[in-house]
Amino acid sequence: MLLTGLLPLLASDPAVAAAADSIAAGRSGTLVAPSGLRAPIAAHIASRATTPVVVLTATGREAEAMTAALASWTTGAAAFPAWETLPHERLSPQVDTMANRIAVLRRLAHPVQGDAFAGPLSVLVVPVRSFLQPIIRGLADLEPVRIAVGDVVDLPEATARLSDLGYQRADMVEARGQMSVRGGILDVFPPQEPHPLRVELWGDEVDEIRAFSIQDQRTLGAAPHGLWAVPCRELLLSAQVRARAREAADRLPGAAEMLSLAAEGIPAPGIESLAPVLASGMDRLVDLLPPGTPVLASDPERIRARAADLVATTDEFLRAAWSAAAGGAQVPLEASDASFLDLDDLWGAGGPWWELSSLPPAELAEAAADGEDAGAGSDGGVSALVASPVLMRAGAREVRPYRGDFAAAAGDLKSLAAQGWRVVVTTEGPGPGRRIRTILAEAGCPVALSDSVDSDPGPGLVTITTAQGPAGFVAPDLRVAVLTEGDMTGRAGATTRDMRRMPSRRRKGVDPLTLHPGDYIVHEQHGIGRFVELVSRTVGRSDAAATRDYLVIEYAPSKRGQPGDRLFVPTDALDQISKYTGSDEPSLTKMGGADWAKTKARAKKAVNEVAKELIRLYAVRQQTKGHAFGPDTPWQRELEDAFPYVETPDQLVTIDEVKADMEKPVPMDRLLTGDVGYGKTEIAVRAAFKAIQDGYQVAVLVPTTLLVTQHFETFSERYAGFPVEIGTLSRFSTPKQTEEVKEGLASGRIDLVIGTHALLTGAVAFKKLGLVVIDEEQRFGVEHKETLKALRTDVDVLSMSATPIPRTLEMAVSGIREMSILQTPPEERQPVLTFVGAHTDAQVSAAIRRELLRDGQVFYVHNRVDSINSVAARVQSLVPEARVRVAHGKLGEHQLEAVIQDFWNHEFDVLVCTTIVETGLDISNANTLIVDRADVFGLSQLHQLRGRVGRGRERAYAYFFYPGDRALTQTAHERLKTIAANTDLGAGLA
Structure with missing residues (x-):
């Protein structure tokens, strides 16, 4: 919703007005303003400018937050996202990132007034990473495919144009950048769209265009603006590009394979790294802006520091790549035209440049003086940033953080309203707004709900509306205050466009094309073997010969000293095999031996014992009368609507199953399994809220103190604004x-x-316990099992586990009858990029600095306590700017918990630790793993360790290093080879 009704008031601030006048006159300067005021400042300047206004930020996350905030103050704001990869890496950026960049460049160069897709830009938000990276020439001139209802379309011509723009043909559209044709129906998934679109033709005329779901292919609703399909890649393999690839293949042997594929029109992963070789040229973003475009640098001190880090990290990666090439790795590409540019060469180019700083003028002047004395203007200091002729300060400050103290917030807002202030409180949805209105009204504060603040809200009133914004501001001279939901609750806003992505399709069973050599396979008759390869064989006589595909599975040798026996399984008999899902590395069984039969017999006996126990337990439960919780309340629906992600199909099914169990008069006892990041906690949040709505208490039992804090943060964030005491x-x-x-x-x-196991002691008494949620139940001691079993006959129990251990074992230790499995990963979740190689200081420092560039954190695993401190000191010397701490099992319990807690709170950057981090940690901001002496770890340990990263939307990296000066054993070589090859989602399940 809009807040434009406040813009005239904010524009009357003397400093803001003077800055706008100076920009209109083409003068540069510095304006000190709180972060929450910068979006309306940019919107006000854009309303007076004849060109778009560029807002430069230090990071991509800040760019996303600024773009979301600008949506409340102006129309036509967009972000120019940065690649997730470095320019020289042989990795392609995400397809939606490239498409959004091309769409922005198209709107910048060829705006169409009133067009829903190609309308003119008012504000362009650019992270410094995008600002410094050269752009392939001509991207803005690529014509998107545009189709509207009523258009006459030549379907073969339309599909050919889509193919030229990088869209891949598929039988069924399941991912961004795909298209499918069936009769007179064209399905297309433009990467910048939230859902794919279905174009239905009647003859040659477009009859309907609708969005549909990739989960079940059902229609979601009409697409009123039609189809606007921008290119999926920044480097399209046109005839000219293919010709350049053929010519360059001989003179660039290090990229011969990629160039050969490009010459054939096949886009290899990382083809964008060859842009300087294959494209017609590279441009600077600043040169693509209209003449006189104003640039607002938000926090210039941080922008310059980040720019210096980008250049240094890229150079370091190139040096590390050349070092690795000396040992036999691929030779890096020396494509300097694609390297990040020097910010000093761009600063001040084009139109007027203004710095929006958080530092007060006195500190800016002092920093400038110090920078001049030290000569910092040329090497990352701030003197060059504050040497502007105009320096002024807006009459506003940051909002006092209330951190959930609604009583204090209500008192302050009531006082401001009594003094005639205009006060606006923004929330992310209508539900929190209604609850905050109730709290303020009960405190005697004049308050009103409004769909939008597009006119003067009036003095002496607190207006609550729905709008995005990371932070608010207080302007005493103007008597205006804007507070966000985050200012009041203490939690940051969570909803961004990327979070609303759709989940991927459910993972399938055994697919021979997804098997890797070394994968363990279970055959119904022969037991556990190792997958070797997929081969084709011709059988039968020449007149009746038939060629079939076979999976080759190797088993333990039947005689000592002999090679392993091999079994050829035809692909039409795949129902007899399944992938091994155990957490440990298994022993191979012998073909035709008695080992497998004995194993199955033992399993059957264990199953019979479990069945007897389940029958007894089920009989007791059927005789026990539990509480039947009522149907969902309006607050329940508000809570679920506020979930900032799109639920996966598994989540929706499981939520319905849990609610149905809770509404029965028999106590629920359900096990919920799934990888971290698949949505188990959200199901527990909804189940707990349902119980609380019925007047019952909920106990969440976790195995470690760290998880207590993690769950407390999660539940507090989701319940913010609801009357729930935690x-x-x-x-x-x-x-x-x-x-x-x-x-x-x-x-x-x-x-x-x-709480931890302390909840199970007799000293803890509940008034009305209705639900127990148990996280990682298998990690509790035997002495706690009897207490847990007793709970199952009295209250509803929901058990959660991210560790997919064999189901019979899980049922034996917890008496499970019902089970739900989450196996659909979120769409933004990506496999962990895994690197295996000899240890070098250059590789280590480059990997750490790369993660620090995106404000991330690093696990550095060194499994020897006696030398771990010296290793941490070495890491600190390699990357002096990183904050490094140590954690291992010999630390005191409180000290260890404190270190892990600080890491979770991002108090430091690199955790040098032993394998104590192997399980139980969920730190989504840590997306780089470095394992020292990976050759001495077991395969299951390596999988477990890799499961510590890649839990968010960021691309994760795992580096498994071994000593370069000593030979690997055959076993270690096979382990590292397997871990490098097996990078599919789920391979690192914790």
Whole structure:
């Protein structure tokens, strides 16, 4: 919703008005303003400018947040996203990133007034990474495919144009950048769109264009603006590009394979790294802007530091690549035309440049003086940034952080309204807005809900509306205050465009094309073997010969000293095999031996014992009357609507199953399994809220103190604005806090408690316990099992596990009857890029600096306690700017928990640790793993360690290093070869 009604008031600020006048006159300067005021400042300047206004940010996340905030202040704002890869890497950026970049360049060069897709830009938000990276010449002139209802379309010509723009043909559209033709129906998934589009023709005329779901291919609704399909790649393999590839193949032997594929029109992964060789030229973004375009640099000090890091990291990666090439790796491409540019060469180019800083003028002047004395203007200091002729300060400040103290917030807002201030509170949805209105009204504060603030909200009133924005501001001179939901609750806004992506399709069973040599296979008759290869064989006489495909599976040798026996399984008999899912490396069985028969007999006996126990338990449960929870309440629907992601099909099914169990008069006992990041916690959040809505208490049981804190943050964020009291019990709780929580549970004041095994002691009493959520139940000690079993006959129990251990074992230790499995990964989740090689300091420092560039964190695993401190010191010397800490099992419990807690809170960047991080950590911001001496780890350990990264939307990297000065054993070589080859999603399940 819009906040444009406040713009005239904010524009009357003397500093903001003077800055706008200076920009209109073509003068540069510096304006000190809080971060929450920068979006309306940019919107005001854009309303007076004849060109788009560029807002330069230090990171891509800041660019996303700024773009979301600008949507409330102006129309026509867009971000120019950065590649996720470095220019020289042989990795392709994500297809939606490239498509969005091309769409922005098209709107910048060829705006069409009133067009829903190609309308003119008012504000262009650019992270410095995008600003410094050269752009392939001519991207803005690539013509998108445009189809509207009523158009006459030549279907073969349309599909040929889409193919030229990089769209891949598929039988069924399942991913961005794909197209499919069936009769008179054309399905296309433009990468910048949230859903694929279906174009239905009647003859040659377009009859309908509708969005549809990739999950079930069902229609979601009409697409009123039609189809606008921009190219999927920045380097399209045109005839000219293919000719250049053929010519360059001989003079660039290090890229011969990629160039040969490009010459044939096949886009190899990482083909974009060859852009300087294959494209007609490279341009600077600043040269593509209209003359006189104003540039607003948000936090210039951080922008310059990030720019220096980008250049240094790219150079370091090239040096590391050349070092690796000396040992036999691929030779890097020396494509300097694609390298990041020097910010000093671009600063001030084009139109007027203004720096939007958080530092007050006195500190800016002092920093400028210090920079001049030190000569910092040329090497990343701030003197060059503040040497502008105009320096002024807006009459606004940051909002006081309330961190969930609604009583204090209500008191302050009531006071401001009484003084005649105009106060606006923004929320991410209507539900939180209604709840905040209730809280403020009960405090006697004049408050009103509004769909939009597109006119003056009036003095003496608190107006609540829905709008995006990371932070607010307070302007005393103007008597205007804007507070965001995050300012009041203490949590950052979560909803971004990328978060609303659709989930991927459910993973299928055994697919021979996805098997890798070394994968373990279970055959119904012969047992556990190792997949070798897929071969074709011709059988039968020449007049009746038939060629069939076979999977070759190797088993243990029947005689000692002999090679392993091999089994050829035809592809039409795949129903007899399945992939091995155990967490440990298994032993191969012998073909035709008794080992497998004995194993199956033992399993059958164990199953019979489990079945007897289940029958007994089920009989007891059927006789036990539990609470039948009521149907969903309006608040339940509000909570679920506020979920910032699109639920996967597995989640939707499981949520319905859990709710149905809770609404039965028999106690629920359900196991929920799935990889980290697949949505188990959200199901627990909804189940717990359902119980609380019925007046019952909920206990969330976790195995470690760290997980107590993690779940507390998650539940607090999701329940923000709802009247839910949450407490915690762990070793970090003081005696006073522990007593308060116990008293709250006994009195019913606390609705939900999150704790470790301390919750199972007799000293903890609940007034009305209705649901127990158990995370990683298999990690609790035997002494706690009896207590857990007793709970199952009295209250509803939801158990969660991210560790896919054999189902019979899980049922044996927890008495499970019902099970739900989450196996659909989110679309943005990507396989972990895995590198195996000899250890070099250059590779280590380059990997760490690469992660720091995106504000990420690093796990560095060194599994020897006696030398771990010296290794940490070495890492610190290699990357002096990184904050490094150490964690290992010999630290005191409180000290270890504190270190892990600080890492989770991003208090430092690199955690040098032993394998204590192998399981139990969920730190989505840590997306680089470095394992020292990977040759001494088991295969299952390497998989477990790799599962620590790649849990968010960021591309994750895993580096497995071995000593370059000593020979690997055959076993170590096979392990590292397998871990390098097996990078599919789910391979690193924790």
